[in-house]
Amino acid sequence: MITHYQNTNRQVQDPNNCPHGHVTNTPHNRWQMVSKDTDNTPMVLSAWTCANNQCNKLFICQHNWINGQFSFVRFLNGLPKGPDWPTPILELKDGKSMNTENPVPSKCIRTYLQSLEAEHHGLDELAGMGYRKAIEYLVKDWAIKNNPDKGKNY
Ligand SMILES: [Zn+2]
Structure with missing residues (x-):
């Protein structure tokens, strides 16, 4: 997907599997926004639906701004992230x-x-x-x- 950040279109790597069924597929992007993580790191949150017709479930991805690009960090599954470790x-x-x-x-x-x-x-x-x-x-x-x-x- 493409996201707009700092007046530039940025390529963000699409997820290629689903965290529900762990089946590799090409999920459909439904929504995205640029925000900030708890440590103020810019991040993109994006909502996807699984393309596997046995699943079709919704999931959310978090990509953080790392070394000049948005890199996949995790699926948001409702579980607490845990502390930022020293x-x-x-x-x-x-x-x-x-x-x-x-x-x-x-x-x-x-x-x-x-x-x-x-x-x-x-x-x-x-x-x-x-x-x-x-x-x-x-x-x-x-x-x-x-x-x-x-x-x-x-
Ligand atoms: Zn799925």
Whole structure:
């Protein structure tokens, strides 16, 4: 699709699948608007209908202004987005992998976001366990990062 931003027509990549059925197709663009994300980043919100005649459902896409173009960020599915994480947490590595050749990201954010989704669906017990586990990952990985020589003790 084309969107008008800063007095210029901008190409915005169309979605090529549907978040409801995950079927690849060419959805129909129904509506779009330029707005701002919570951190003030310009964004395009667009509404689409699935072209698969078994589905035909409506969905919303969010594209953010990144490096001079609108790039797909996510489908808006009504779930909370989660916080904007500070860089030290975004870059935190899994303590067990920290001193290996391929350190992997800490599981704290992933676990937190899954807990948030569980809470949104009313699964409060599951969410509670998840939040506790997310904090555990955060504290352990942070401790190992700051005390790499003591990593074996955690
Ligand atoms: Zn669909």
